[in-house]
Amino acid sequence: MQKKINAEDINNFEQRYRATLINSLGGFKSLVLIGTRNKEGKSNLAIFNSFFHLGANPPLFGIIIRPDSVERHTLSNILETGVFTVNHVNEDFYKQAHQTSARYPADVSEFDAAGLTEENNPGIYAPFVKESSIKITASFRQKIDIEANGTIMIIGKINHISLPENCLSEDGFIDIEKAGTITCSGLDSYHTTKRLSRLTYAKPDKLPQEIN
Amino acid sequence: MQKKINAEDINNFEQRYRATLINSLGGFKSLVLIGTRNKEGKSNLAIFNSFFHLGANPPLFGIIIRPDSVERHTLSNILETGVFTVNHVNEDFYKQAHQTSARYPADVSEFDAAGLTEENNPGIYAPFVKESSIKITASFRQKIDIEANGTIMIIGKINHISLPENCLSEDGFIDIEKAGTITCSGLDSYHTTKRLSRLTYAKPDKLPQEIN
DSSP, rough: OOOEOOOOHHHOOOOHHHHHHTTTTTOOOOOOOEEEOOTOOOEEEEEESEEEEEEETTTTEEEETTTTTTTHHHHHHHHHSSSSEEEOOBBBGGHHHHHHHHHOOOOHHHHHHHHEEOOTTTOOOEEEEEEOSSEEEEEEEEEEEETTTTEEEEEEEEEEEEGGGBBOOOOOOOOTTTTTTEEETTTEEEEEEEEEEEEEEOOOTOOBBBBO | OOEOHHHHHHHSHHHHHHHHHHHHOOOOOOOOEEEEEOOOEEEEEEEEOOOOOETTEEEEHHHHHHHSSTHHHHHHHHHHHHEEEEOOOOOGGHHHHHHHTSSSOTTSSSHHTTTOOEEOOOTOSSSSEETSEEEEEEEEEEEEEETTTEEEEEEEEEEEEEEEEEBBBBBBBBBTTTTTTTTEEEETTEEEEEEEBBBBOOOOTBOOOOOO
């Protein structure tokens, strides 16, 4: 039995109910921890489920930031220093990752508060999550103000990647499931995955085949 | 053993290898079929893995479109008619969903070519995917040209939702796993999910608890 919800229903929902509904409507999402540091050197870590691919050449991605949320420290640090890290979330620390979304004061590092380990690489100002299997260094590329609702889109450029060697296939595909990366739905639901298959590049004259 | 890849490596990779690598780097992704119709009434269906949540009030989301790809028909139809549908992808038709990414001529409907069923609702110009468990009607809200790489971001507003009644929780959470929605990684890898748990809203003074 299908339930139908229309625009007026959505408009009339209680605020928290609407946020929960709309956030869980768009499918499974990328789940990453973004590590930054302010000019004074204080580290910050925040969970994001809005990471999206923008292009491979140059290697670009976007994230969406709500300036009135805990994400505002991430935003100000990225704009101050121009550098940040993107760290995948694995099953064995997803509760700690979720905990970084609590509203801590600016002088508290979410690494300490949530129980994750700060890792630092020479020459890279932003901190990494030691527990994470796949880590990316990114530089700030562009800021786009989205007038429709006051959110901000940050475009980042991928500079360095660290990943488990046995998760990189010959064709460049990274087996993030094998690396332990998890996904999320809505604001608070976390999921492991199980591959159905990879499929061959789609062509008009034949149906896709399973690659593995 | 971690493999390190730097910006120069990325720049020097063969084009297809780089696209495969960078597309699989950002975690699991939302996977939807976008249904549109041109002014002449010809339907179009295209698979997207760039759907992202923008806000709940008003209910907004974004998708990224590459104008030089098969996605160009989706773009022109959205701009022509202002309306489109967003349909979740389920396990039992993911190969057909993938097949919509083949480069068909403009006069071929991907519904027919890939073997999916067009469903039409009175008063809604764009076609739905009958096989899909969760379906959204959206209207065009804004177009943003992303100068960094020539891609286009379309902001859509959610107007109607159709979902299985038994997948809607009391708090507004939609159990998309129960609805059969799948996720993807990279350009061609499809995955079912298994919930770890939902977690309580994070507060600074206590660790998150499992909701179910």
